[in-house]
């Protein structure tokens with residue numbers, strides 16, 4: 001049997017990269033005072049309908065929804081922000097602390113055409129800085145994304161940033177955009193024609209060449225920003241400069257979700273053969289209120305982990321067994337003694353792997369080699385009789401027999 005289309009097993013030889021990522025991310029987010037939150041993978045479908053918006057691809061084409069046995073409408077979460085907003089409201093997190101800095105990591109589900117870096121079950125790491133409309137919060141979250149990518153040695157990427165203004169500014173812009181695009185309506189790609197009526201801003205996002213050509217002379221969103229929005233955006237750019245975070249203003253960047261306002265940004269990798277967005281984020285000042293909570297401005301982003309790992313993890317998927325000791329036994333007495341050895345290794349935090357076969361010494365040593373192990377601990381009849389243990393180093397096949405009771409000291413010395 002196969003996995004469901006668009007889903008993947010993450011195998012033991014790949015998991016170290018995931019665990020390492022988690023560790024590094026935890027360290028950085030801890031420094032910045034962000035706290036991990038884990039929300040359920042299933043939510044009421046209504047949450048996403050209200051939160052993400054009826055005219056988005058996610059809602060129209062990509063949701064994994066079903067009715068459960070109690071006739072509830074349930075959806076496997078397609079993204080994290082709506083769930084966090086829901087949790088913020090239902091747990092009244094705002095009563096404890098005006099500012100909530102939260103992060104999450106976990107699987108998301110979208111019914112899309114699977115391809116490299118695009119799956120139906122994929123994982124996101126995301127952060128949300130909730131409770132401030134100060135542009136410093138925008139800069140903080142961008143700085144964290146940059147820091148994480150740097151720490152993980154993500155090769156070249158570009159931060160693209162834009163301000164999509166507030167509701168009023170966008171409405172004014174939408175009117176102008178529609179007026180312009182109407183002139184070329186018949187030349188638009190099919191999706192963009194549809195969006196003209198539902199979500200015209202998303203036309204700016206079209207990958208279609210002809211549509212892109214038409215857009216070259218379209219009115220520019222930045223011209224529709226009022227003084228305050230423009231000044232705030234300029235301040236963000238100033239701060240990014242101060243932090244030495246390179247960025248590119250992309251006035252066509254609008255993002256796929258409805259809930260954004262003001263700042264929108266994406267981080268894109270620079271490899272032209274295989275270009276995609278690693279991180280998407282922005283400010284969402286109205287979402288929490290829209291979902292029934294108090295007015296609470298917020299800003300955040302999500303990184304696609306599979307895409308990130310494709311970039312940083314190109315040829316590093318051997319299981320690391322350098323400091324693991326392979327326990328080889330021969331005969332029942334030796335097997336019995338192995339339990340004693342194991343409990344001592346555990347006490348001293350020394351990694352091991354107990355051979356489970358009754359094979360010859362030679363075959364057991366061969367197995368150790370296959371696991372990339374450097375050192376075997378051998379207990380045979382002779383060792384039991386003499387209260388010794390034999391240590392075999394696989395790099396040069398040198399071996400020595402030492403007093404059994406000295407084994408921990410011996411290993412600790414070698415591991416230094």
Ligand code: ATP
Nearest residue numbers: 112117118119122256277278279280302303304307
């Ligand atoms: P795209 O335009 O590539 O579909 P998106 O705008 O739908 O991306 P977001 O909703 O912003 O993506 O999600 C944030 C990040 O999550 C993306 O930048 C990407 O790295 C990752 N991501 C989104 N959808 C998928 C998917 N189907 N498979 C793998 N990663 C994904």
Ligand code: MG
Nearest residue numbers: 057110112256
């Ligand atoms: Mg998408």
